[in-house]
Amino acid sequence: LRYFLYKGNRTKEISFPIGGIGTGCIGLAGNGRLLEWEIFNRPNKRGVNGFSHFAIKAECEGKVLDARILNSDLPPPYMGDFNKPMFQSFGFGPPREYMAGLPHFRDSEFEGTYPIAKIRFIDDKFPGRVRMTAFNPFIPLNDLDSSIPAAFFEIEVENTGKHEITYTICLVVQNPHPAGTTVNAYEEKDGFHLIKMSSSTNLKEDDPQFGDLTIATNASDISYQEYWFRGLWFDSLHVYWKDFTSPGKFRNRRYPNPQRGIRDHAVLAAHVKVKPGETGRVRFVISWNFPNCYNYWKPEHSGCCGDAEKPKIWKNYYAKLFKDSVETAIYCLKNWDRLYRETETFRDSLFSSTLPPFIIDAVSANISILKSPTVLRLEDGSLYGFEGCHPHSGCCEGSCMHVWNYAYAPLFLFPKLDRSMWDLHYKYDQREDGRISFRLQPPLGRGRWEFPHAAVDGQFGSVIRAYAYWKFTGDDTWLKLNWQSIKKSIEYAWAETNEDKWDLNKDGVLEGRQHHTLDMELFGPNSWLTGFYLAALKAGAEMAEYLGFHEEAEEYRGLFEKGREWVDKHLFNGEYYIQLINLKDKSILEEFKSEDPQILDTYWDEEHKEIKYQIAEGCLIDQVLAQWHANICGLGEIFDREKVRKALKSIYRYNFKRSMRDVVNPCRIFSLNDEAGTLICSWPEGKTKPVIPIPYAEETMNGFEYAVASHMIQEGLISEGLEIAKAVRDRYDGEKRNPWNEIECGSNYSRSMSSYVLLLALSGFKFDMTRSWMEFNPKITVNGKFRCFWSTGTGWGIFEIQSDKIILEIRYGILKIKRLSLPFLKGREIREVRVENKIVRYARLGDELEFEDMLTAERGQKLNIILN
Structure with a gap:
């Protein structure tokens, strides 16, 4: 996987999309930033969502050892951003939302094997090895679980010290609703901890702006702030960093009403005690539900007298699967192991x-x-x-x-x-x-x-x-x-x-x-x-x-x-x-x-x-x-x-x-x-x-x-x-x-x-499922060996050529074939064919094996063709 490891300048342009099919996505930058929040039914290139980020703190015996944003160095240039408003744009330095002004990790390595990204954060000053895994389920043939409106993150930290350390891993996200309307509410549900972000405005459920976002964790020991401190100038970030770097947990902050001009942030923190040489892990989900789409790129014709018609709304498909982002987050955390395992199976099948x-x-x-x-x-x-x-x-x-x-x-x-x-x-x-x-x-x-x-x-x-x-x-x-x-x-x-x-x-x-x-x-x-x-x-x-x-x-x-x-x-x-x-x-x-x-x-x-x-x-x-x-x-x-x-x-x-x-x-x-x-x-x-x-x-x-x-x-x-x-x-x-x-x-x-x-x-994959026929005929091999991913309309897996056998492994779904063509055999003698331990009867017609009965193999099974 060395080919897929990005370091130094090669992380500069990375934005790894994390989201479902047709749901939008959040981009994970090469240095760990959360950028390109494209979850509002349209693109948002280079767009950020306030000061949204992950951070980590290490404590031992009531003393804070170190605290850092889970980013590495922001790559240059540092002159500023042309797309920002006055006094924040070019000539004013990098946007503060990039979090480059707070302590962060000196370096990072980004492993991108889509659909899974992994980042290793590197800094000698931090007492531990920190890694992030990010993904959204990508499971061929399973379009439902591949269309979840959420980003999945697992943070793991290995204690490299000599004493037990309490690590605090926190996720900060801005409520994306318009300033002056933001409402954040913590709840515990089904054993998980969540903060739902919504709007105070009484929007109708078919309004294009209607929707919500949730941050959630599976951690048992948590603390949170429903709201950052509200203030002017740089007040909010000052107070947040003071709260985070103080020993112990966050104290909740709650305001009774939205405040004009403020887009509130929320904090959800997990606390994990890790003994020397051991590793702690915490899972977070960012889920969203902005259900209403309309044709913004080519609005429908205006009505009479020049009055624009109200746009016709259609629902995102995911809104029919999940009533809101809370339900999505719960589904993600409950099914995480299966969703990751099946996604990883696909990833490994492709990359092996x-x-x-x-x-x-x-x-x-x-x-x-x-x-x-x-x-x-x-x-x-x-x-x-x-x-x-x-x-x-x-x-x-x-x-x-x-x-x-x-x-x-x-x-x-x-x-x-x-x-x-x-x-x-x-x-x-x-x-x-x-x-x-x-x-x-x-x-x-x-x-x-x-x-x-x-x-x-x-x-x-x-x-x-x-x-x-x-x-x-x-x-x-x-x-x-x-x-x-x-x-x-x-x-x-x-x-x-x-x-x-x-x-x-x-x-x-x-x-x-x-x-x-x-x-x-x-x-x-x-x-x-x-x-x-x-x-x-x-x-x-x-x-x-x-x-x-x-x-x-x-x-x-x-x-x-x-x-x-x-x-x-x-x-x-x-x-x-x-x-x-x-x-x-x-x-x-x-x-x-x-x-x-x-x-x-x-x-x-x-x-x-x-x-x-x-x-x-x-x-x-x-x-x-x-x-x-x-x-x-x-x-x-x-x-x-x-x-x-x-x-x-x-x-x-x-x-x-x-x-x-x-x-x-x-x-x-x-x-x-x-x-x-x-x-x-x-x-x-x-x-x-x-x-x-x-x-x-x-x-x-x-x-x-x-x-x-x-x-x-x-x-x-x-x-x-x-x-x-x-x-x-x-x-x-x-x-x-x-x-x-x-x-x-x-x-x-x-x-x-x-x-x-x-x-x-x-x-050399060919198919004709009207005849239940498949063919493999690799164009290149490595020392006579070959391995690659295959898929049909009912299943997928690995096709492999070894020196003494050919393996067709089913890793998902089911395979039904009557004929299998293998032209590369060129007349080489076959000793036997079996699915697991069951012998399969067949007739050989040149390069083609025709099975006596329809060959059926299910997930976890292998068709083995043993060669002489």
Whole structure:
């Protein structure tokens, strides 16, 4: 785990998100600070909550030996914060809320193995070794316990002295409600000690500001202050530190009413007596319940006479699970051992892999996006996502289909949750002719987003993701219920109402106006977007055949074969696939002028007499992305396999830059100086480059990079794929960027969850649960050994290759399979197969084992394949 240990400057940018799926989170800084309180249904980057912190005190025989804030040194700069009000901002030093002005630990080490963080605080002056463990449950397939609105902290202190020491560990949190309204109340409930923070205002239960926060501990010996001392200037912090550093316990302080201008803090302290050489442990929970969401980023239309309508409220899903933050805190403390054990089991399953550390880093770091404010869970539990986060609002709304179709982590970890997002698009965003508005508009039922174009990669990506879900879960019932939506999605390509004229002549090739994830439109045939169409046709044909719709299946297959042949013949230039377009032909745009009178203003460059925002002869990072999708879900070849490999080699040759120092990048800067990265598009010498090319061409965007890296690995270009993936994670080293916040269009960017496919590609994991079939075929081993995490729709665990056996261990849920394919065996003889001590009868058909009966293994059991 040394790779995941951050020290010194590498802790500077860390904010480790601790919260549930769709609940918001609190960030744990590299030095132990609590920052980025994003628990109020929107982002809050770099936001603090008053003087909230942990602190520790050591006493012996009535004398205070030492007392410190549980932070290490605040990293520079120290000039101040531009975002603070006058007399507290730049030119006034670091914000006092950072607690850097009070005694703290000299150093710390941060171990980040998401979803668990551990910090070791280091200072020779403190009589003890102090460690913090922080987490929120992350248990694949258990979306309920993975959606708890709380942050869990365990503080342990080892007595390194010669005498018994009483340690006081306290948690201070500010009541987050507006100044002058804060009410804090201590209570003991079910054997736990809590302070609930609420508001004195009589807010209605559906008001967006309604809610509460609770701090709680499992400690038996406690003291507390419901309120800090109220005063002016620096009074409160003075008095708090005096109270804390005095021998003994806190004395409670209570005020009868809120005070104007004051946002009160509360203190909950645990006291632990620890003998020399022993260790004491205390658990704390910060839980929250701010149940009411509304569409703040795109308010609904005003009412008559200009009066704004009251926003329509929907409840956070967690508010249906817990009535308030007290109930949440009690649940957390009662179930802590199980929640931590199952989270740790997942963490250990992932991190015990023999795969390169930077691969596990890429996979684990980006599943944290599910716990960031990028993600909401709507009232029925459905998943909703922004693309990313602005500092104080979501960025790019609507579970954007052409972005989220890269994000495979939810499918493999929480498949039903993943499916719920795509189902909402079918239910609320699809028109009768099949066109899908690719940004969902909450509250549900509000109406469709009135953007004039469907996104090709979103529209057909939805078909691919439907196919992937069906194959991964084997859920025939879901497929039957949704087939008409899938069918309409495909057939919109040639619908008479398709004003973008994608494939009106039904030749399997997109020729019209094609909107896409790079935010503009391509005109004319290109492998990138036609590839999505071809993959949707092929997936549609298989689903149609399975359901007995043979005419549709035959039609889709015929279009697929025609289109594939044309693309391979006309768009491959010998090295890679291109866009077929005459940039000087203005009539290409004029064809769409009746539907869009502004099209020439948008796309025609009059000075250079050229169409803007195209690829032409460029080498695009996503030119064979459809094949990547097809490889993941077992769809087979979309393009000629050898041409795909050549195209990927060209992307590596032309787009991957080991240094960005001499790259001209007028776009957003995600890599710079001597950092490495893979460009969205490049134009090799002698190839036609538009004067104004496709947007973002010179950027390096993580989600695209992971997709092409894992695709290279799928196709056998292993060293190239590993190099590209490593380059991304090298940029997120803790010093330059936050390892748990990959950025693209904002923070915590959802497309980065494409990194999960690196795990699939390197383990050679394939699936078809409609046949109860799985395959493992690792791409790299360590001295012939291999170990990695796997998951299905019903269970997960560890797959391991040892010298004399193969182990498929079930660590959660249940596994049911009829066939297991192991191509790496290459004919090696098998002595026996058993689940625990029970012999399993099977037939061997080449690389595949077909079990006589459905093989069923439950949590804690292992399928052992003993080799000769």
